[in-house]
Amino acid sequence: MHCEISQTFYFDAAHTLKRAIEADGSKRVHGHTYNAEVFVAGQPDPTTGMVMDLGLVRREIAVLREQLDHHLLDEVEGLGPPTLENLCQFIFRKLDARLPGLASVRVWRASLGDGCRVSR
Ligand SMILES: Nc1nc2c(c(=O)[nH]1)N=C([C@H](O)[C@H](O)COP(=O)(O)OP(=O)(O)OP(=O)(O)O)CN2
């Protein structure tokens, strides 16, 4: 049976954003709390009953999180313009090499009700 396990985490970060609309507030440095969720897909191992130990997922997320939490996202190498889309892709790229079966990554801002999800 195909299963997807998941782990949520959050990070607080600052950014600026160049936009064609509502531009004034976005271009000043300001912060958001970003929520994220990582999905890993696979068949549970018959012996362990796990697709992957969620402790391993949390360990890799902790390393990745260090690169985003309390950072100015404009300065994070390899991120590009700090949009939800680029955050999803950045997290996916960083975790892809470390988490076999990584299926998708979701990033959202509860305060604004917006979000993005990327899948393999
Ligand atoms: N396709 C996308 N569109 C937009 C994105 C995005 O990531 N992908 N992001 C934004 C803005 O960052 C977002 O709307 C928040 O606006 P911002 O100026 O950062 O903050 P607000 O003042 O609107 O919200 P707060 O209440 O201060 O957090 C827009 N479009």
Ligand SMILES: [Zn+2]
């Ligand atoms: Zn913003």
